[in-house]
Amino acid sequence: MSSLQLVKRLMISETGLSSDKIKGGKKLEEYEWTQINTRLAQLIKAPLYIDDTPSLSIYEFRSKARRLVSNAGVKAIVIDYLQLMSGPPELRGMREQEVSSISRSLKAIAKELNIPIIALSQLSRAVETRGGSKRPQLSDLRESGAIEQDADIVIFIHRQDYYGLTEDPAMTGVSDIIVAKHRNGAVCDVQMRFRSSEVRFVDMTDPDLSGGNHTGTVQTFGSKLNNIEFKPNTDFEF
16 A cells, blocks of 8 residues: 555544545535644644555665664554565565564564564455354464464454344444454453444444534644655665
8 A cells, every 4th residue: 555545544534534525526515624634734743654665675674663763763663564575585485484584573673672563464365264253363364373473462353244244234344353362461352343434443432423413623633644755775774
């Protein structure tokens, strides 16, 4: 996903407006324009750094992570997603070993920089072919068991309506947030609701304002968005 696509999703999530409206498919009311302008002004100032370099190698990632922590004081890094990264050249063609190497390296980098690294991961096709609830398991992490071993915490998102397992309208978007592994705590499930039009998860008790029952007021939030530029063909120091 490109940085532009991510920013669009941020705008949808933070404004609470539907994706159709943000993308220009529907006419916006005056207060909605105010909402967008307010959120955009704050996002521009946010300490968020988006790098959409394709097939980023673990060596490039380490260099950029060190620079961001040192120069920008970054407190956490999110990778979307782990299987899109490249491992050591000598392991190319041996995908399981390559992903294992990436997983171990991310663990080491997180420890070195003393920050959490949140790595999204694909699941294997076994989930889709499995009968019953299709609830994900640790063994479903794709291409390497090292991900399960190295991670301090593993969290899955499971939606019954995604797999067509329920026809109950009340279950639309209901999501089980499954803490399947927690090295220093308990495992548990938490229910939230996914609002696809706003591209975000909310509490089950959160009121749905997507039907147009708005007051026209603008709420503010305390984050901002910056881009840091890493030019192609940069020499990386380790």
